[in-house]
Amino acid sequence: MRYLPKSPAERRAMLDRVGVTSADELFHVIPEEYRLRRDLAVPPQMGESEIIDHFRQAAAKNAVGYASFLGAGCYRHYRPVVIDSLVQRGEFLTSYTPYQAEITQGTLQAIFEFQTMICELTGMDVANASMYDGSTGAAESIMMATRITGRSHSVVASTVHPEYREVMSTYAQHQGLPSSTVGYDAKSGRINLDLLDAAITSDTACVLVQSPNFFGVVEDIPAIAAIAHAKGALLIVSIAEAISLGIVRPPVEADIVSMEAQSFGVALSYGGPYCGVIATKDRFIRQMPGRLVGETRDADGNRGFVLTLATREQHIRREKATSNICTNQALVALMATVYLTVYGKEGLRELARQNLAKADFAAKTLASQPGTRQLFATSPRFNEFVLFTEEAPATLNARLLDQKIIGGLDLSRWYPELGHATLWCATELNTRAQMEAAASTLACAPVEA
């Protein structure tokens, strides 16, 4: 076995020291009836080239060479080469949670930089070292808000990513935390502020909205915050498309921001691993879940970094912890940190501008075809938009696939009231030619056989 660094002679020498004749003897404490006396039925050992072939064959069965307009919580952005050069350094890749600060200063300083960048992007005071992803981060934010306020109820916008809402509901329902959903204004695609106001009770811990929301529409955060705060509820803003922060006003009125940082240089990878992160105001730090890195000094006065405020965490507090989270998404957070360093202040701005322009052009081009129109067209938006078509999304998308185009996401599964609606995303990677090809396919009325 090529990963095992021992010769038969070395194994024998070690067995001698231990005082047994075979390694199998070391398992004698397992009652014989539970011992596996056969080979596991898994595929036989493969050489490295066979392994690569195996996965290449799998890859070939996926969509390769398609233009894609899918977004909806997972965004295709260019990943600068230096990201993988750096995160594949063994010192980052093959270390673990920096419990021993003296020999993990690299990871600790990088996390400190990540926390700082997330604060700068979101307008919050403090950010943690990462959560699993945007959906679990949102669920943990609600639990955090219930601890801060001592209230149990949450109000969630129906324009939050439907899968995020499912996860929040899983977390809340098993702890007996009630939740209600508030619908959107049919014209603007933004949360209905009157319904929101009516939904908040004296037991409401928080209001959770996503911005840009699932339709790509930017919510009116100051107005939502005013309504929530007037009734003593906290405002949580979930952000699924992090690149938006390059040009969309940060949700500074929020009490908690729960973000998915996948857009910052993380491959789509069929849905994960991604990188959630929670940011908040200073006064709520001690109710925050997840790891935090803080700056300090060593005995000789040198600057250094440590994991801190661990008394919130499970390994100290056990059943009284703020969360059960232990392993997080550190390496993915490092990808995001490198990405944000590569793009920098001006680069992220320009990238966000390009995304906005691409989506704007795509929306106009697609919506100008016969039988189609853009929904929520007058609302502020970033790089996603909803298209209404007379043709059913299933048949439309089948025709697009024939042209090697993966069209917008069919929304009928979650928003049947919208009819033939699809959610489109255009990033800096979508070319004008792709948009025009999609538009001309849309324009071709289906030919009756």
Added chain:
Amino acid sequence: MATETLKPSATLASGPTPRNTTLGKVRTHPTQNEGLIFEKSSPGKRAVKLPPLDVPEADAERILGDSFRAEPAPLPEVSEIEIIRHFTRLSTWNYAIDLGMYPLGSCTMKYNPRVNEFIARIEGLAEAHPYQPESLAQGSLEVVSLLEQCLIEITGMDAITLQPAAGAHGEFTGILLVRAYHESRGNARRKVIVPDSAHGTNPATAAICGYEVQNLKSNALGMVDVAELERIVDEDTAALMLTNPSTIGVFESEIHKIADVLHAKGALLYMDGANMNALVGKARPGDFGVDVMHLNLHKTFSTPHGGGGPGSGPVACKAILEPFLPTPVLARKADGSFGWNFDRPQSVGRVRAFYGNYGMFLRALAYILANGPDGLRQTTEDAVLNANYIRASLEDLYELPYKTASMHEVVFSDRRQAQRGVKTGDIAKRIIDYGFHPFTVSFPMIVSGALMIEPTESESKEELDLFIAAMRAIASEVEETPELVKNAPHSTRVSRLDEATAARKPVLRWRPVE
């Protein structure tokens, strides 16, 4: 910059360590100082060039209105070479498996094969969008299917979900399955029993699933006290969360009796699979009475720990719990193709968006394929042999609180060294000077001053011998020069850090100097 000037720390004897001085397997060499990336920023520097926009510029201020961001976030402005140097310099301040033995007990710090990284970046897999049509994702789904089959076979269970993102998330999912099972029988029940030797995540998980945590004291052997368990299990018990082998690295030989005690009262047995590296190919939890368990792909199945994550925590269960698995579950359709099944009326719901940490599935499967059944078994045997070799080589100098046979890890205590005022944490800091990552310190809690050592199968006899020699040398130092150990480490870039001030006056982000 002034703050980064490395002052000489307390030295080994007196004065600076002479050049070419070797301690165990290491000698020191310079590391580069490096400030925060923000401190290198200067307006106008760039590391990126975007292609020209091929569509008309949009009027962002008009489209966004009041939501337009007037001031860009003050991210660092640096060039590409500075980025490479910055993060490379930081990386050299880390210890890692790639540098040497990392015997952090309970974390299974084994070799992370590089082919895993390679295949995870193959374009058709790495660029797959979770919402692309299933007909165009069959390759991704085949990987899920084969990994599921392998993990079900390895654990001896009946069904599995790969959705949980890490071990603790798997625990959460598993206990939700337990809860849903009991609810389906009319009563969710009230409490979950957790041994005092358990990982902190176990009680934290039970609590966030709405259960009261009942502690179970370990017996004199550090194992589950079956009589005590029998006394406290009742119709209000939803489950016992058990780590097997336990956190002292010992197999619960009465495991089936434990399962029987629980099952007799309708309660379930949850197994924390953190220590599965001791069992793969040798014994299967499904065969010894476990109803539901999680695996850590980042431990047993070699996916990289990455400085703290990502992990992946699949949950395997018996058929009675299958209806409650999170949605969606992978299904094989009539035409032989794979697809996601969302129609699961009894499901506990989703625990994560999309399908889990898919990139880790690719790596774990590559690991299984590289090993095959014989390789997996040999891996387990080597992991257990390594731990026992360390035990046999150190038990004359370090106190072994429980004499029960060790599996994949060995837990000593600092009882003898503490008599000289040296604690497990001091020994941990001192072993850094010898070129090793420390063992896990002060855990499990049932051992006062624990040194929890898990070498994994990835260590050669040579590296183990160096570790043993270092531990023996430290034991002598404790007798002869205890201060040397108490002030360690002496060779690192930073000496012991002031954690108290860090917690009292938290500085959690950089701010520009006003």
